[in-house]
Amino acid sequence: MESKTLEIRNLNTSFFTQQGEVRAACDVCLEVQPGQITGIVGESGCGKSVTARSVMGLVRYPGRVVSGEILLDGKAMTGISGKEACSLRGAEVSMIFQEPMTSLNPVMKVGKQVEEALLLHRKLSKKEAAKSAAQMLEKVGISDVKNRMECYPHQLSGGLRQRVMIAMAMICSPKLLIADEPTTALDVTVEAQILRLMKQLCDAGTSILLISHNLGVIAQICDYVYVMYAGRVVEQADTMTLFDHPAHPYTRGLLQAARSLRSDAEVLATIPGVVPNLLHLPAGCSFSPRCGQCQEPCKTSMPDMLPAGEKGHLVRCFLAEKEKQQPVEAI
Amino acid sequence: MVRNALQRLAQSVLVLLGCALLIFVMLRIIPGNPIAVLMGEHADNTVIERMTAELGLDQPVLVQFFRYIGGALRGDFGTSYSLGKPVSSLMASAFVHTLILALLAAVFAWLIGITSGIIAAVKKNSILDHLFMGASLLGVSMPVFMTAMLLQYFFAYRLKLFPIAGMDSFAAYILPAIALGWNSAGSVARLVRSTLLETLEENYIDTARAKGRGQVGVLVVHALRNAMLPVITMMAIQFSGLLSGAVITETVFSINGIGRLAVQAIAGRDIPLLQGTVLFSAAVVVIGNFIADSLYRVLDPRIRREA
Ligand SMILES: Nc1ncnc2c1ncn2[C@@H]1O[C@H](COP(=O)(O)OP(=O)(O)O)[C@@H](O)[C@H]1O
Ligand SMILES: [Mg+2]
Numbered sequence: 268m269e270s271k272t273l274e275i276r277n278l279n280t281s282f283f284t285q286q287g288e289v290r291a292a293c294d295v296c297l298e299v300q301p302g303q304i305t306g307i308v309g310e311s312g313c314g315k316s317v318t319a320r321s322v323m324g325l326v327r328y329p330g331r332v333v334s335g336e337i338l339l340d341g342k343a344m345t346g347i348s349g350k351e352a353c354s355l356r357g358a359e360v361s362m363i364f365q366e367p368m369t370s371l372n373p374v375m376k377v378g379k380q381v382e383e384a385l386l387l388h389r390k391l392s393k394k395e396a397a398k399s400a401a402q403m404l405e406k407v408g409i410s411d412v413k414n415r416m417e418c419y420p421h422q423l424s425g426g427l428r429q430r431v432m433i434a435m436a437m438i439c440s441p442k443l444l445i446a447d448e449p450t451t452a453l454d455v456t457v458e459a460q461i462l463r464l465m466k467q468l469c470d471a472g473t474s475i476l477l478i479s480h481n482l483g484v485i486a487q488i489c490d491y492v493y494v495m496y497a498g499r500v501v502e503q504a505d506t507m508t509l510f511d512h513p514a515h516p517y518t519r520g521l522l523q524a525a526r527s528l529r530s531d532a533e534v535l536a537t538i539p540g541v542v543p544n545l546l547h548l549p550a551g552c553s554f555s556p557r558c559g560q561c562q563e564p565c566k567t568s569m570p571d572m573l574p575a576g577e578k579g580h581l582v583r584c585f586l587a588e589k590e591k592q593q594p595v596e597a598i
Numbered sequence: 599m600v601r602n603a604l605q606r607l608a609q610s611v612l613v614l615l616g617c618a619l620l621i622f623v624m625l626r627i628i629p630g631n632p633i634a635v636l637m638g639e640h641a642d643n644t645v646i647e648r649m650t651a652e653l654g655l656d657q658p659v660l661v662q663f664f665r666y667i668g669g670a671l672r673g674d675f676g677t678s679y680s681l682g683k684p685v686s687s688l689m690a691s692a693f694v695h696t697l698i699l700a701l702l703a704a705v706f707a708w709l710i711g712i713t714s715g716i717i718a719a720v721k722k723n724s725i726l727d728h729l730f731m732g733a734s735l736l737g738v739s740m741p742v743f744m745t746a747m748l749l750q751y752f753f754a755y756r757l758k759l760f761p762i763a764g765m766d767s768f769a770a771y772i773l774p775a776i777a778l779g780w781n782s783a784g785s786v787a788r789l790v791r792s793t794l795l796e797t798l799e800e801n802y803i804d805t806a807r808a809k810g811r812g813q814v815g816v817l818v819v820h821a822l823r824n825a826m827l828p829v830i831t832m833m834a835i836q837f838s839g840l841l842s843g844a845v846i847t848e849t850v851f852s853i854n855g856i857g858r859l860a861v862q863a864i865a866g867r868d869i870p871l872l873q874g875t876v877l878f879s880a881a882v883v884v885i886g887n888f889i890a891d892s893l894y895r896v897l898d899p900r901i902r903r904e905a
Pocket of ligand 2: 317
C-alpha cells in the first residue's frame with residue numbers, strides 16, 4: 268500500500284491562557300493521500316489554522332502541541348529536534364498563509380524571497396537558485412518575471428503576492444503543501460485563478476491540504492473533506508459523498524446556509540446560536556446546544572466518529588445511523 | 599526621490615535661518631549693554647559708545663543680522679569679546695573634543711543598547727530581560743550629572759582606573775563617554791526590544807519559519823532589518839544631540855568642548871561666542887534630522903519608491 272503523505276493521529280493543541288487551557292485542536296485525526304487535495308472546512312475559530320500550524324511546528328505562544336503524532340510520508344514530525352524540523356519545513360512540507368498582504372517580508376526583494384528556501388535546502392549557487400526561482404514564478408503564472416523579481420512586495424497586487432507565496436512554497440517541490448485560506452483575502456476572479464493553479468500543482472504530484480471556511484472553494488477542488496467544529500473533526504468523507512449525503516447536523520446546516528446564499532432566497536438559512544467559547548464547552552457533544560435533533564445522550568457524552576453509510580464516511584453523531592436514511596432532498 | 603531630497607534640504611536651510619534669527623534677536627533683547635559689562639564698572643560713557651559703534655551694535659537688529667549671516671557664510675562668526683580670538687577658530691578646536699566624546703559615547707551606547715535590546719526581546723520575560731530593562735530605565739531616568747559623578751567617584755576616585763577629569767589622555771574620555779552615552783543606550787535598548795518584539799509577531803516571520811529558517815536566520819535575515827528601521831532614525835537624531843555639545847558632561851569632566859565653550863560665553867556675556875555655539879548646535883540638530891529622515895527613506899523600500 269502506498270503510504271499517506273500526511274497522517275495526523277490524535278493531535279491535541281492547546282493555548283495556555285490566563286483564563287485557562289483553550290483546547291483549539293482536540294483529538295484531531297486526519298490524513299492526506301498522495302496526489303490528492305484534502306480540505307478542512309469549518310466556521311472561523313474552529314481550529315483549522317491551529318491544526319495546520321501544528322503540522323508546521325508554528326503554533327504561536329501561548330499555544331503548543333500537547334500530544335499526538337504527525338507523520339509526513341511515514342516519518343515522524345513530532346518529537347524531532349529543532350534542526351531536523353527546519354530541514355523538513357520548506358523542503359518536504361510548506362505552507363502558504365491567508366494574508367498575502369503581510370506574509371512577505373516588506374524590505375526584501377520578491378526574487379530573493381523565492382530563492383531563499385532553495386539556498387537553505389539545496390546545494391545551489393546563487394545564479395542557479397535565481398534561475399529556478401524565475402522558472403517557478405513563470406510556472407505560477409507571473410509574467411514579466413525578470414522585473415517582478417526585483418520588486419518589493421508592496422509593488423505587487425494581492426493576487427500576484429499570493430502567486431509569489433505559492434512559488435515560494437513550491438520551490439523545493441515539497442511532498443505536501445498546506446494552504447491556509449489562500450484565497451480568502453482575494454477577489455473572486457483571482458480566487459478562481461489561484462484555485463486552478465493549485466489544481467495544476469496537485470496534478471503535477473504535490474499533495475495539498477487546503478483550508479477554507481468556504482464550502483464553494485472546497486467543492487471546486489477537493490477530493491476529500493474534513494469538517495471541523497469547536498476544535499474537533501465532526502465529519503469526514505470524499506467530496507461527493509459529503510455534499511450529497513451530509514450526515515452531521517452541523518454539516519447540513521453549513522450546506523443549507525451556503526445554498527440559501529447562492530439562491531438569493533428571501534430568508535437566509537442560518538445555524539441558530541453561536542460557536543461555543545472553547546473555554547466553556549458544553550457537556551456532551553459541542554454542537555448539542557445548537558442542534559435541532561439534540562437528544563438525551565448528546566447532552567452528556569461526546570460521540571465517537573461513527574461510520575455513516577459510504578465507505579470512508581465518518582461522522583461524530585449519535586444519529587449517524589438514522590441520518591443516512593434521510594433523502595438529500597429533505598435538506 | 600532627488601527632488602524630494604532637495605525639497606527637504608531647502609526646508610532644513612529655512613529652519614536653520616529661522617533659528618539664527620531667533621537666537622540673534624533674543625540675545626539682543628536681553629537688558630543691559632554687553633559692552634558696558636565688558637568694560638567694567640568705571641568705564642567712560644564716550645568710550646562705551648565708540649566701542650558699540652565700532653562693533654556695529656548701534657545698527658538696527660536686522661542690519662546686524664544680515665551682516666552676521668553674510669560673515670557666517672564666509673566662515674566669520676565675529677571675534678569673542680572675552681577671549682579676543684575669532685569665534686570660528688575657538689569653535690573648531692572645541693569641536694574636536696566634542697567629536698571624540700560623541701563618537702565614543704555613541705559607540706558605547708549603541709553597542710550596549712542594541713545588544714541588550716535584542717537579548718531582552720529574544721529572551722522576553724527572562725531574568726536577563728528584566729535586568730536589562732531595569733538598567734535601561736535607570737539610564738533613561740537618571741540625570742547626567744548624577745551618572746557622571748557616580749562614575750567619577752567609583753571608577754576614578756575609588757578604583758583609580760581612569761583620570762577624574764581633563765583631556766590628557768584617551769582614557770580621560772572614557773568615563774565622560776559612558777556618562778553621556780548611558781542615556782542613549784537606555785532608550786536604544788528599549789526601542790530595539792519593543793520593535794523587535796512587534797516584528798517577531800509579523801506574518802512574514804511565520805513565512806520565514808515555514809521556509810525552514812532557524813531561530814538565528816529568522817532573526818538576522820528577516821526580523822532585524824525590519825526592526826532596525828525606527829532604531830536607525832533614533833540613532834541619527836541621538837548622534838546629532840551628542841555632537842551638539844554636552845554642557846553638563848563636559849563641565850563635570852573639564853573637557854573643553856562646544857558645551858563648555860557655550861557655558862564660558864554665557865558667564866562672560868560674550869555674545870558672538872554664544873551666538874556661534876548656539877547656532878552650531880542648532881545646525882547639527884537640523885542636519886541630524888535631515889540625515890535621519892533620508893536614511894529612513896533609503897532603507898525602507900515602501901517609502902523609497904513612492905515619489
Ligand atoms: N493566541 C491565542 N490565544 C488563545 N487562544 C487562541 C489563540 N490563537 C487561537 N486561539 C484559539 O484557537 C481557536 C482556533 O483558532 P484558529 O485555528 O485560528 O481558527 P480558524 O479555524 O479560524 O483557523 C480559536 O477559536 C481560539 O479560541
Ligand atoms: Mg484561520
